[in-house]
C-alpha cells in the first residue's frame with residue numbers, strides 16, 4: 057500500500073488528549089483495533105501520569121521487571137528489581153551472585169555525589185588570565201550557586217568547588233568553567249543546570265568572552281561507584297575458569313572492539329536497575345562509556361585478577377549519577393516499588409548496588425564466554441522468545457523451547473517445524 061498521501065505535519069498534536077492522538081496515529085498508520093487496544097492498555101500506568109512525564113503520549117511500552125536473587129552487598133542481602141527486554145540478563149546476575157555469596161558477596165564504595173556543570177566561554181582575549189579571574193571569584197560563585205537551590209542546601213548539598221580549564225578547540229582556545237556541586241539524593245541535572253545558567257552572565261562579564269553552553273557533564277567522574285567481589289575457585293569451577301575470565305578481561309582491556317561488547321554486557325545489568333528505579337539510562341550509559349575511554353583508549357569498566365589465595369577477584373568503577381528524588385523516580389509507581397524492594401534510602405546506596413549488579417553481570421557473561429559459550433545458557437532462555445516468534449501459544453511455548461534446546465538449534469525455522477509437528481500430532 058502506498059503511503060504517499062500521508063501527512064506527518066500535525067500542528068497542535070501535543071494539545072490533543074492521548075485518546076485523540078491515538079485515533080490520529082491509527083488512521084495514519086492503518087492500525088487495526090487490536091493494535092490500538094494494545095497501545096491504549098498502559099499496563100496499569102496512569103495515562104495522565106504518562107502524559108505528564110513525556111510529550112505526545114498515546115500509550116505505554118511495557119518492559120518486564122525481573123528480580124535478581126542471591127545478591128549480598130556490603131553484608132546485606134538484597135533482591136534486585138531489573139527492567140529489561142533481554143533474556144538471560146536477570147538469570148546471569150543471580151548466577152554470579154550465587155557463586156560469591158558464601159565468600160561474602162560484594163563490597164562497595166562511592167567517591168561522593170558530586171556533579172559537574174560546564175559553562176563554555178569563547179572569544180576570550182586572554183584565556184589564561186581570565187581563568188584566574190574566575191577562580192578569584194570563588195566566594196561569589198558559591199553564593200550565586202547556593203542561592204539557586206535552598207532545598208538542596210537544606211539536605212546538605214550545594215556548591216563545592218570551581219575549576220576552570222583552557223581547552224584547545226577547532227575554533228581556538230575555549231574557557232570552560234566547571235561547577236562542582238553536591239546534589240545528594242538527586243541525579244542533579246536540573247539543580248546544576250540552573251546554577252550554570254545563573255552564573256553564565258557573570259562568567260561572560262569576568263572573562264570578556266561570549267558564553268554559549270551551560271549544562272551538566274555526563275562524565276560524572278566525581279560520582280564514581282565501585283564494587284568488588286571474590287569468587288572462590290570451588291564455586292566457579294576451578295583455575296581454568298578463573299584464567300579464562302582474566303584472559304577475557306585482558307582482551308577487553310586491549311581491544312576496543314571487544315571492550316564495547318564487554319561493557320555492553322555490564323550495562324545489561326546496570327541499565328536494567330537504572331530503568332527499574334526510574335532513573336536516566338542514557339545519562340548513566342554516556343557516563344560509563346566516556347569513563348571507559350578516559351585514558352584516550354576505550355577499555356574495560358571492570359578488572360579481573362587472582363588473589364594471593366588463587367581465587368578470582370573482580371572489581372568495577374564507573375560514574376553513577378542516579379537519584380531517589382526527581383526525574384521519573386518519585387512519580388512512577390513501579391520505580392517507587394523498585395526502591396521499596398531494594399530498601400534504599402540514599403542515592404549513594406542505590407549507586408553502589410547498581411555497580412555491584414554491573415560486576416555480577418560481567419562475571420557471568422565472561423564465565424559463559426570463557427567456558428561453554430554464550431549460546432548454551434542465553435539461547436536456552438531465549439528459546440521461549442523464538443518459540444513465540446514461530447507462533448507458539450500457551451503451553452506450546454515451553455514445549456517448543458525445550459525441544460529446540462534439546463536439539464541444540466534455537467532457530468525460528470526449526471521452531472516452526474517443531475510447532476507443526478506438535479500441532480499435527
Ligand SMILES: CC(C)(COP(=O)([O-])OP(=O)([O-])OC[C@H]1O[C@@H](n2cnc3c(N)ncnc32)[C@H](O)[C@@H]1OP(=O)([O-])[O-])[C@@H](O)C(=O)NCCC(=O)NCCSC(=O)C[C@@](C)(O)CC(=O)[O-]
Nearest residue numbers: 144145147148150151154317318321420421424430433434
Ligand atoms: C543462563 C545461565 C544463568 C544458566 O546457568 P547454568 O549454570 O546453566 O544454570 P543452572 O540451572 O545450573 O543454575 C545456576 C544458577 O543460575 C541462576 N539461573 C539459572 N537459570 C535461571 C532462570 N531461568 N531464571 C533465573 N535464574 C536462573 C540461578 O541463580 C541458578 O541457581 P539456583 O537458583 O538454581 O540455585 C548462565 O549460562 C549464564 O550466566 N550465562 C550468561 C548469560 C548472559 O550473560 N546473558 C546476557 C545476555 S548476552 C549479552 O548481551 C552480553 C554479552 C555476552 O555479549 C557480553 C559479553 O560479551 O561480555
Ligand SMILES: NC(=O)C1=CN([C@@H]2O[C@H](COP(=O)(O)OP(=O)(O)OC[C@H]3O[C@@H](n4cnc5c(N)ncnc54)[C@H](OP(=O)(O)O)[C@@H]3O)[C@@H](O)[C@H]2O)C=CC1
Nearest residue numbers: 207208211239240241242243244245246247336339382383
Ligand atoms: N544530560 C543529562 O543527563 C540531562 C538530564 N536531565 C534529566 O534531569 C532529571 C533529573 O533531574 P534532577 O535535578 O535530579 O531532578 P529534580 O530537579 O526533579 O529534583 C532535584 C531537586 O529536588 C530537590 N530535593 C529534595 N530533596 C532532595 C534531596 N534529599 N537531595 C537532593 N535534592 C533534593 C532539590 O531542590 P529543589 O526542590 O529546590 O529543586 C533538587 O534540586 C532526569 O529526568 C534527567 O533525565 C535533564 C537535562 C540534562
